[in-house]
Amino acid sequence: METHSDPGGLLDKEIQEAVNEQIRGELYSAYMYLGMSAHFAEQNFDGFARWMRHQAQEELQHAMRLYGYLLERGGHVDLRAVEAPPTKLGKPLEVFEAALAHEKKITTMIHAIYDLARKKKDYATEAHLQWFVTEQVEEEGNAGLAVEQLQLAGDDTSALLMLDHRLGQRSKG
Numbered sequence: 001m002e003t004h005s006d007p008g009g010l011l012d013k014e015i016q017e018a019v020n021e022q023i024r025g026e027l028y029s030a031y032m033y034l035g036m037s038a039h040f041a042e043q044n045f046d047g048f049a050r051w052m053r054h055q056a057q058e059e060l061q062h063a064m065r066l067y068g069y070l071l072e073r074g075g076h077v078d079l080r081a082v083e084a085p086p087t088k089l090g091k092p093l094e095v096f097e098a099a100l101a102h103e104k105k106i107t108t109m110i111h112a113i114y115d116l117a118r119k120k121k122d123y124a125t126e127a128h129l130q131w132f133v134t135e136q137v138e139e140e141g142n143a144g145l146a147v148e149q150l151q152l153a154g155d156d157t158s159a160l161l162m163l164d165h166r167l168g169q170r171s172k173g
């Protein structure tokens with residue numbers, strides 16, 4: 001079936017490919033945050049563990065937003081292998097720095113799909129991605145703030161425990 005035969009339905013192939021890759025990216029993010037959560041739980045940083053677990057759940061919701069969007073547009077959901085996240089994780093600062101670096105990568109991916117949607121005049125995809133553009137500002141902001149606070153705490157155990165407590169307030173889940 002030709003993709004242009006149904007103006008409101010079937011989605012451009014390149015867009016579909018990019019959105020499917022983004023679903024993989026969001027699922028990988030969830031997997032990565034879950035690994036970070038376990039790492040912190042094992043080290044008795046319960047607050048950091050909760051922050052990461054909350055983040056993992058958000059990433060699953062991001063994947064589901066894109067999944068729902070593809071289906072709504074008559075696209076094809078093509079689930080791909082999600083690689084294992086790094087298993088050797090270091091100190092809290094290093095872990096949050098890795099999270100921040102990952103979020104920046106995700107932002108670049110989102111912007112690339114946004115550019116593609118614009119180029120192809122796919123206004124619906126552009127509009128849907130607007131939410132993600134805004135969300136990424138918040139994601140980078142949250143991780144960036146944690147990095148800055150951890151830099152201030154340094155190796156001071158009581159400062160670290162205070163931060164652990166504070167970041168754990170993010171969600172009660």
Ligand SMILES: [Fe+2]
Nearest residue numbers: 026029059062
């Ligand atoms: Fe995400």
Ligand SMILES: [Fe+2]
Nearest residue numbers: 029059103139
């Ligand atoms: Fe994220």
